[in-house]
Amino acid sequence: MNKQPYNQQLLDFIYQSPTPFHAVKNMREILEAGGFTRLPEETDWDIQPGGRYYTVRNGSSLIAFIAGHQSALESGIRLVGAHTDSPCLKVKPKPELNRQGYFQLGVEVYGGALLNPWFDRDLSIAGRLVFDSGEGSLDQTLIDLKRPVAVIPSLAIHLDRDANNERKVNPQTDIPPLLFRDPDKSVTDFFKFLAKELSSSGDLPEKARILDHELYLYDCQKPALTGMQSEFISGARLDNLLSCFTGVQALLEAGDQVSCMLVCNDHEEVGSTSACGANGPMLQSVLQRLYPDPGLLTRVMRQSLLVSADNAHGIHPNFADRHDSNHGPRLNEGPVIKINANQRYATNSISAAMFRHLCEKEGVAVQTFVNRTDLSCGSTIGPITAAMIGVQTLDVGVPTFAMHSIREMAGADDAFNLYRALRAFYNHQPTLMIQEA
Template identity: 40%
Template sequence: MSEPPRFDRGHTDDLMSFLAASPTPYHAVANTAERLEKAGFRQVAETDAWDGTAGGKYVLRGGAIVAWYVPEGAEAHTPFRIVGAHTDSPNLRVKPRPDSGAHGWRQVAVEIYGGPLLNSWLDRDLGLAGRLSLRDGTTRLVDVDRPLLRVPQLAIHLDRAVNSDGLKLDKQRHMQPVWGLGEDVRDGDLVAFLEETAGLPEGSVTGWDLMVHPVEPPAYLGRDRELVAGPRMDNLLSVHAGTAALAAAAARGSDLSYIPVLAAFDHEENGSQSDTGADGPLLGSVLERSVHARGGSLEDRARALAGTVCLSSDTGHAVHPNYAERHDPTHHPRVDGGPILKVNVNNRYATDGSGRAVFAAACEKAGVPFQTFVSNNAMPCGTTIGPITAARHGIKTVDIGVAILSMHSVRELCGAKDPFLLANALTAFLEG
């Protein structure tokens, strides 16, 4: 194994800034694109003809981004090394008719997205962010990053059994946030507020994709600041690490023997079946067009994909000190123990033995330790974009990630070193 990399807290500081600046998938891809442009990448439109020139390129589509770097001398059949991740997180999303209220309270009607830990959203100061679609056909990002909404919990005096029988939340009745007072609730109030906040003319917004987010910033935690608490680590932690790894790999230029790729999809938390999800055509289209732009044929595409490997990077479960019996007794991933390799023989994860070897080689090259995760046989196993990517594109895929606590909570917890270790492993993988 190579010498282990010396921990750089600057990487984790930067992750915390990235989390705070990315309250929605749309903001996450905009921030990713900005970082890649500083590394010399340029945006290409899907509606334009593509050329095969060397250099870094990226495509944006809604809440997804695919970026790749073509080194000098790359052939049409040169295989890809892909880091896959997703930009979305479980949360509360605004309904088409958002203005509601009762008993003197003004409320915002929300729908539950993905599988959030509902109780973690109670009694939090919440902001509102997302994408506004305008009458002229353009879009505008908006972020009200101040205490604006709150989902108030029922007082214990009105629910005496809450601590003995458990908290029971109805997704429709109990999760609608309040954002003010008033009896006169009118359609258009929230949108008018956002138009004013964004400096847009009245009536210019005709569509929206809005979601609620906590405004408390990420923070170091623990005696020695060895932990990080923050929102949306699942899975912006991987998006951030993949972005850093792609920029680092691109800096090597013509030394690369593969074409490094970052594919950060939307809608993983609800099945990935969309034009911006891993089960959609975006990644396959980009890879195919990249081959053809370099003069490649159908045969070249088949050869390139046959040699391609994808690391599907997503957060996983660290052993919980209060619930250790929920974990497999021989697999206890620990925070700051290095990235985890996820295994499930029923293909809830895509890892097999040969994929493990690829990841082990990358970690050895980077001097990074790694751990293995497998579910307790009595517990259902989650899944990722890994099996979807493998099945849809026929490419070898390996599921990895960082071990965290409080997954799908409004505020998750990881080790301060693990994001840095993951980025180093991903860099070694992309560099081949």
């Protein structure tokens, strides 16, 4: 695939994936179109050499793999990891707020969101509903209202003269979005109101009663190629749907000789500790089903490598002093190897050298990121997964501006070059591992 169609498909994927549930649904459709077969976790698995498979947990995490013809004891497994979630605003269980004749929703902040950019945006609502069908059974569905239905208006500068100097956002009181006028306080149950709206549009059965939900607000503005030469990608959820899409596209082009795997976990932005997060049992349970003997699995992991793909901080031209001067990645100058002495990233000299070597052979430039020593560092699923299954791990990502904002920015060349690097990683035939000294 060439850069232009790749980036257009990436933009479409991000726009159609406002929540982790939608992202996994869309990845499933891409994989199935590419010949992958679903393996429900509650069934027995019949894995055939050369077969292409995937499994899903919670509708928000996905593991896809190719069972290579070569013995994994010799070539290991080529793993790529990413995460499906992004910082955002989540609707509370009982969200109804009716103040000054306006109907608003109470929301929680999911993850480390940069809150100021959420003001004055056209917002919509998407997520998962669990409902009583009205015929004695429970069911679930994904919804996406798609159109602008909410906004968080800023307070006018005339009423907050210090807004440009020291504006602080109180997440409890300042960010409940406004949905509509309701001076008579006629809407006392938002989910009855929502069910009626969805039933009238055919998105929910007429007698359905919503019992619970996981709903999120998102920016309606589509992602786009920006810049005078269209050299940048601007959009929501680049962290980390860009890596999810890249991993899927690379896996589609992997051969069937070496075993390859893509792991896309939910809940990375809130610590990864869940049944479907990287700090949970999902990946380990899949590997145990493929290699039931613990000794065999340990030997396979010693021949394997995980590339944890999650966006990196690009050096910001207006705030260059927030970066280490020798380790400030620039947009469109290549994927970034992420290094941290305190293991917030799992990269070591061996995994970094192997990735550099692959990228050199592919003609892909590589950069390096190290945080300023006097600033705290974020983390990824890399160290968590490495600790869970004992696999050699590398942390990489594309350099990004405005990470965790409602709209982030990355380089159009970098997204495509990360895809090229991961495709080469999946298709590299000889063993990647350097033997222990």
